[in-house]
């Protein structure tokens with residue numbers, strides 16, 4: 452299990468979702484991916500994407516205008 | 527033992543693809559969804575920009591539809607490849623800059639490619655929510671075989687909502703699906719779809735007025751054509767197509783255009799371009815941030831600032847202070863008189 456980070460700042464939805472999806476394809480079950488984004492829409496889109504595709508959202512944090520969403524890769 | 531057949535469905539996020547998938551699921555077909563992001567899709571992004579859109583639709587409809595259907599969704603970035611579809615549509619444009627028929631052929635073709643690239647997943651056929659006569663350009667009786675043929679999908683393209691009006695496809699002939707349990711919808715009416723949605727218990731589905739993308743919007747198409755004309759080339763980048771969705775666009779001279787934010791959300795979005803573009807900010811009064819697209823000469827700063835000041839709270843003031851930031855240079859401070867309504871030429875509005 453390893454930790455990864457994805458910079459999706461300044462990207463507008465659905466680009467953060469697409470980037471997350473493509474990054475997750477390179478990871479293995481149990482890996483953690485922190486997605487950093489600035490589009491607040493990602494807060495609904497990334498969890499929706501995760502629910503559909505069997506991944507888990509471990510949480511999210513926001514500071515200033517940035518949002519970090521933590522995804523754990525599912526099976 | 528019966529084998530379970532598998533299909534990939536084009537999901538736009540609208541009602542028709544939602545229904546088409548459910549019709550196939552009812553026949554025991556395992557479905558996964560695919561959604562293509564061209565950059566022009568109505569989905570997403572604008573809600574991230576405008577204040578007024580903040581409370582509206584916060585969801586991505588394609589993801590929402592997939593969740594309702596309990597299927598996986600693959601979102602594919604086709605921004606680069608789509609340029610050729612938009613710039614050179616073999617079948618031409620619809621009412622605006624929408625190359626719907628070529629677009630459909632392209633997307634179904636990408637689904638064919640997906641099936642080939644993901645052979646291990648064993649997809650047998652493709653589903654779309656097309657309905658004969660629903661859209662004047664791409665969904666006509668004559669265009670249905672064109673999409674099937676030119677995309678390369680041929681007889682593995684199934685349109686469950688109007689299948690009964692079309693020749694039988696391979697999945698029907700092979701007995702994987704039952705033709706009788708599909709539909710014969712046709713024409714522009716939405717009633718049969720709404721009734722089917724009711725039957726399946728779908729509520730809250732998206733129903734975009736024009737089509738699935740901004741290219742069907744007259745205003746948007748006009749701005750796109752203006753951009754191409756002004757540049758003398760039809761090249762475009764992602765930033766260009768995003769910026770066409772933001773702000774008020776005013777072109778006082780052929781060489782440059784002002785993109786004036788309409789609210790704080792848009793100002794904030796334009797902030798992100800400060801390092802690359804000339805920006806204009808009113809400082810003596812409240813006013814929107816403005817980005818200059820194109821080549822502005824210093825002798826036109828006053829004109830540009832005068833237009834921008836018209837859209838700030840100091841529009842009636844004798845003088846307003848305006849800062850012009852050119853990347854890599856010191857900020858230029860100007861005191862100017864805002865232009866009057868009459869002075870902002872009607873024809874400048876893009």
Ligand code: SF4
Nearest residue numbers: 625626629737738739
């Ligand atoms: S509305 Fe846009 S996305 Fe939909 S078929 Fe037409 S060109 Fe393609």
